Amino acid sequence: MDIQKSALLLKLLGDKTRLTMMKLLQSHECCVCEFTAIFEASQPAISQHLRKLKDAGLVQETRRGQWIFYSIRRDHEYAPFVEDVLNHFPDQNERLTNLEKQGLRISCE
Template sequence: MMNMDPALDMQKASQLLKLLGDKTRLMMMKLLQSHDCCVCEFVAIFNMSQPGISQHLRKLKDAGLVKETRRGQWVFYSLNRENEYGGFIDDLLKHLPDQNERFVELEAQGLRITCE
């Protein structure tokens, strides 16, 4: 049978799984599947300090799973679709429950950043 991730060895796979084996980071990835997010939105969603959020995002970025883009005073994070393990990650995330509700809540609180 064809191996669809020839570069995904045990070492790399376990690193990725460890990274996603944290509830906050896993949910960040699921959220980013539907919307880009800035740091302050994550701070509003998770019950955690801003530095805590930034540190989780840094780990995801270091692993190549997300990208950051500054837009004005905000830094937006998005999935890195060019990541070589994207197929693995997608296959994993598709098993998780949709989190769009979180964005609806944000909107309701007026905390959604649109940033023209």
């Protein structure tokens, strides 16, 4: 593993929002609209975080109609490293569960 590339990935994951996004994406596909509700952030702010993750090759997008869903790119050369880092944190599934309980879980399909 290249230490420079590893440091850049750790810096990218050092942001609380991006780290939480990646933890959610570890077990769920999500769209921007779901992240905006979870983080109570604007669509441009969420898109900026996702762009950084995508530019680093950590996430991929899948278009379904007008919606774009994001997931972890498991074929990335550093995917095992990123997965190992993520496995040290508790899952964030309660964030999606809370949205569902409040009737705020957004269905984009």
